[in-house]
Amino acid sequence: MAQTYLKKIELASKAECRNRKKIRLILLILTIVGALFEIKDYKVKNLTDNAYGGGIDLQRYATFEGIFGAFLMLLAACFGLFAVHGVFSDLTSKQNADIQLSLPMNAKERYLSKLLAVFKLHILPILAAGIAVILIGSTKESGFDVMGYIVRFQLVTVALALFVDSVSIFCMSCCGAKAEGIYTSIIMGGCISILPMLFFREAIIGFSGVDNTYSFNINPLYMFGGLILTALEENSTGIGATMPYILANLLMSFATIFAAYFIYRRRDGRHVGKPIVYGLFLELFMFTGLTTLFFVFVYTGGWSIGLTAALIICIVIRIILARAKITPLKFVIWIGKYAAALAVFVLIMGAAYFTGGFGYYKVRYHVNDEKLIDISATCSNISYSSGVTKHDSTRHFENDYRTEDKTYSKGITIPANCTPEEAKQAVEDINALIDRYYNLKDRNIGNFIIILTNSQHTNEISYNKHHSIYVTIGEEGSLKYSACFPMTDDTEFEEFCSELSKILEESYTESYR
Amino acid sequence: MIEINNVTMKFEKNKGEKEDFTALDVVSINIPESCIYGFLGSNGAGKSTLMRLMCGVYPCTEGSIKIDGREVFDDPEAKGNIFFVNDETIQYSTYTLKDLKNYYKCYYPQFSEEVFDRLTEKLSLPQNKRMSQFSKGMKRQAVVVAALSCKTKYIMLDEAFDGLDPAMRKIIKTMIVDELMDRDAAMIVSSHNVAEINELCDRAMLIHQGHLIFAGEVDEIKSGFCKLQTSLGSRQMTKEMAEAAGLEVMQFSTLGSVAQMIVRGGAEDCLAKLKGLSPILLEAVPLTLEEIFIYELEVRGYGADILKEN
Numbered sequence: 107m108a109q110t111y112l113k114k115i116e117l118a119s120k121a122e123c124r125n126r127k128k129i130r131l132i133l134l135i136l137t138i139v140g141a142l143f144e145i146k147d148y149k150v151k152n153l154t155d156n157a158y159g160g161g162i163d164l165q166r167y168a169t170f171e172g173i174f175g176a177f178l179m180l181l182a183a184c185f186g187l188f189a190v191h192g193v194f195s196d197l198t199s200k201q202n203a204d205i206q207l208s209l210p211m212n213a214k215e216r217y218l219s220k221l222l223a224v225f226k227l228h229i230l231p232i233l234a235a236g237i238a239v240i241l242i243g244s245t246k247e248s249g250f251d252v253m254g255y256i257v258r259f260q261l262v263t264v265a266l267a268l269f270v271d272s273v274s275i276f277c278m279s280c281c282g283a284k285a286e287g288i289y290t291s292i293i294m295g296g297c298i299s300i301l302p303m304l305f306f307r308e309a310i311i312g313f314s315g316v317d318n319t320y321s322f323n324i325n326p327l328y329m330f331g332g333l334i335l336t337a338l339e340e341n342s343t344g345i346g347a348t349m350p351y352i353l354a355n356l357l358m359s360f361a362t363i364f365a366a367y368f369i370y371r372r373r374d375g376r377h378v379g380k381p382i383v384y385g386l387f388l389e390l391f392m393f394t395g396l397t398t399l400f401f402v403f404v405y406t407g408g409w410s411i412g413l414t415a416a417l418i419i420c421i422v423i424r425i426i427l428a429r430a431k432i433t434p435l436k437f438v439i440w441i442g443k444y445a446a447a448l449a450v451f452v453l454i455m456g457a458a459y460f461t462g463g464f465g466y467y468k469v470r471y472h473v474n475d476e477k478l479i480d481i482s483a484t485c486s487n488i489s490y491s492s493g494v495t496k497h498d499s500t501r502h503f504e505n506d507y508r509t510e511d512k513t514y515s516k517g518i519t520i521p522a523n524c525t526p527e528e529a530k531q532a533v534e535d536i537n538a539l540i541d542r543y544y545n546l547k548d549r550n551i552g553n554f555i556i557i558l559t560n561s562q563h564t565n566e567i568s569y570n571k572h573h574s575i576y577v578t579i580g581e582e583g584s585l586k587y588s589a590c591f592p593m594t595d596d597t598e599f600e601e602f603c604s605e606l607s608k609i610l611e612e613s614y615t616e617s618y619r
Numbered sequence: 620m621i622e623i624n625n626v627t628m629k630f631e632k633n634k635g636e637k638e639d640f641t642a643l644d645v646v647s648i649n650i651p652e653s654c655i656y657g658f659l660g661s662n663g664a665g666k667s668t669l670m671r672l673m674c675g676v677y678p679c680t681e682g683s684i685k686i687d688g689r690e691v692f693d694d695p696e697a698k699g700n701i702f703f704v705n706d707e708t709i710q711y712s713t714y715t716l717k718d719l720k721n722y723y724k725c726y727y728p729q730f731s732e733e734v735f736d737r738l739t740e741k742l743s744l745p746q747n748k749r750m751s752q753f754s755k756g757m758k759r760q761a762v763v764v765a766a767l768s769c770k771t772k773y774i775m776l777d778e779a780f781d782g783l784d785p786a787m788r789k790i791i792k793t794m795i796v797d798e799l800m801d802r803d804a805a806m807i808v809s810s811h812n813v814a815e816i817n818e819l820c821d822r823a824m825l826i827h828q829g830h831l832i833f834a835g836e837v838d839e840i841k842s843g844f845c846k847l848q849t850s851l852g853s854r855q856m857t858k859e860m861a862e863a864a865g866l867e868v869m870q871f872s873t874l875g876s877v878a879q880m881i882v883r884g885g886a887e888d889c890l891a892k893l894k895g896l897s898p899i900l901l902e903a904v905p906l907t908l909e910e911i912f913i914y915e916l917e918v919r920g921y922g923a924d925i926l927k928e929n
Contacts, residue, residue: 117726120725121721121725121726124722125713125714125718205710207674207676208674208676208701209698209726210696210726210727212693213693374676375677376631
């Protein structure tokens with residue numbers, strides 16, 4: 107029975123594949139040529155940078171030389187949109203729906219056969235090309251690091267291909283017209299790739315002042331969906347620390363495909379031809395798109411142009427999708443929905459501001475093992491109108507340093523200046539000091555509006571007169587953590603500076619002397 | 620047997636429309652095996668919707684459609700007994716005949732390559748040419764050949780003969796009938812060409828604006844209507860007089876002293892009812908299915924507005 111069932115699905119997928127000869131041909135050309143170029147240019151550069159001047163290797167860049175081959179493979183991954191569009195044509199074409207829905211299959215069998223067809227048409231050539239590159243490449247290059255990087259590259263390509271497929275299947279399942287299926291897939295794919303990163307950068311880090319994401323291998327939100335490509339830039343040549351995130355992306359794509367099944371099985375011939383089948387999807391699509399635009403405008407500034415552009419885009423899409431007569435009331439409703447999306451965005455941002463990035467301001471750095479640690483702190487009593495004075499973390503001052511504007515910095519480096527235990531103690535003491543003085547009592551609506559409308563979206567600048575604290579901690583030569591926050595109380599500021607100076611002075615001097 | 624029980628089909632209203640569109644309103648018919656069943660109806664009557672319901676493209680809003688006792692929607696076993704040829708062939712444009720054969724072979728385990736090859740050869744259809752290069756008639760032939768090769772118990776053809784020349788229609792019809800006869804399969808065909816249904820089908824139904832008007836054997840249907848010609852001599856026959864005599868008059872006209880009327884009922888019964896008026900002329904003329912179609916729809920006001928304007 108099970109064998110018959112599987113055979114039926116296999117046969118149906120075979121029929122689907124036969125019908126997509128052009129797509130199959132294009133994908134085969136892209137993957138074969140891409141793989142050949144990758145094999146030809148199979149090499150990974152290991153570059154070392156010695157920016158410290160103190161002999162510490164800062165970065166090891168893994169730069170894949172087969173750029174053209176890689177480009178073709180990534181193009182093949184993105185081409186999944188058209189493969190999905192072709193295979194799931196029963197959702198958008200009345201003629202195809204008549205044929206396919208009347209075939210002796212139920213929705214589940216149809217969906218599984220289509221998934222198998224997409225796998226055969228799109229994923230299989232990419233997988234096969236990837237395996238060929240790895241196998242042939244292994245005869246050319248030795249070393250686990252290089253091989254690891256190539257494996258990672260192929261996995262990233264597969265993850266990207268699956269992401270494209272999953273988003274396309276999801277969007278196609280919610281649309282009844284070809285054009286809508288394609289453009290919603292592209293827009294949704296783009297938006298959901300960058301939205302987590304924008305949210306984290308702007309709402310969490312921006313409003314907490316705490317950043318521990320200087321290294322790519324720390325935050326999975328920076329390599330969500332299409333941004334999985336950034337996993338290739340991770341600073342190592344091997345399989346890399348991003349592997350769990352590549353696998354997480356693959357799992358997310360599978361979960362999306364699984365969720366899309368429940369939408370697909372509700373579809374029947376009645377929905378074919380409707381641009382957007384489910385109203386909820388339309389609102390989700392519009393909200394995702396608008397929120398992404400709002401985050402982009404918060405980041406880049408230019409709210410007046412941004413809000414207008416977003417409104418125009420929103421109304422144009424709604425006009426395209428409108429099937430009934432467009433009345434003035436409809437315009438009012440559309441503008442109302444736009445305003446609601448903006449209000450939700452402002453509420454989210456407001457919640458992030460008043461909770462210090464949803465509590466992220468309490469995140470601290472902890473020393474886990476004996477590594478090269480460097481700490482620097484800048485306390486400033488300058489009243490800022492714009493711009494930030496940041497201490498250059500790559501430069502460390504050996505002496506107590508004060509300027510006329512009462513900015514002073516202090517840095518310690520392990521093992522150059524102190525023992526690992528002293529450094530660990532210094533980090534914990536600084537954490538306790540930040541815990542004591544960094545609170546959210548000065549946050550108010552006025553400041554929030556200024557921050558939001560002036561694109562000064564971090565908590566570095568928010569007051570006409572304040573003191574600014576900026577503490578950074580580096581590890582093995584790279585910046586790992588920074589905490590930046592304002593202080594309005596003069597006495598508190600003096601106390602903080604004094605205690606901070608004491609911690610650094612003690613840590614610095616004891617072993618160094 | 621295909622059992623269609625109290626089927627109602629409503630399409631969700633679009634934004635701006637006040638209520639759902641009812642395409643079919645409580646329709647019930649039974650389609651037995653080994654018959655040729657004709658679906659008649661005006662444009663937009665609901666014939667194609669009913670066919671799509673019967674092959675599982677749409678689910679019923681209310682009621683049920685069963686093929687050999689199994690609910691057809693989303694049931695592969697029930698759908699395996701039926702093949703639907705819709706009124707378009709554009710979806711097959713990129714196929715060659717070989718592709719078409721391979722496609723359906725994957726879905727219907729009982730697909731007969733022998734039937735496919737034999738019929739395509741008989742019709743001289745080119746095997747390796749894309750169907751986009753076929754004439755309309757050739758495309759139709761190809762799809763019908765595929766349908767017959769799938770060897771399903773029921774084949775539904777939605778306006779499959781429309782737009783074809785008479786010779787081509789005859790070729791396709793003969794081919795279908797020959798094949799179906801051999802294996803006791805049933806064919807359900809919808810068409811605007813009532814004469815064709817009259818000639819081809821042994822059963823038929825008429826649907827108008829989603830409502831079933833009649834269904835049954837063609838001969839029975841025809842015997843349920845008759846055209847009467849009568850003259851009362853010096854007296855003028857009127858519609859009221861005919862109705863008073865117990866006739867259900869669908870259409871009434873006079874030419875001089877001769878009255879002509881279309882009435883429901885058997886010829887003998889109707890003639891007997893009018894004999895009481897002592898007519899000097901009284902005769903019954905058999906009706907064609909086409910005439911029944913036109914008069915039934917006229918009674919329901921179909922096309923009346925257009926005729927009035929003209």
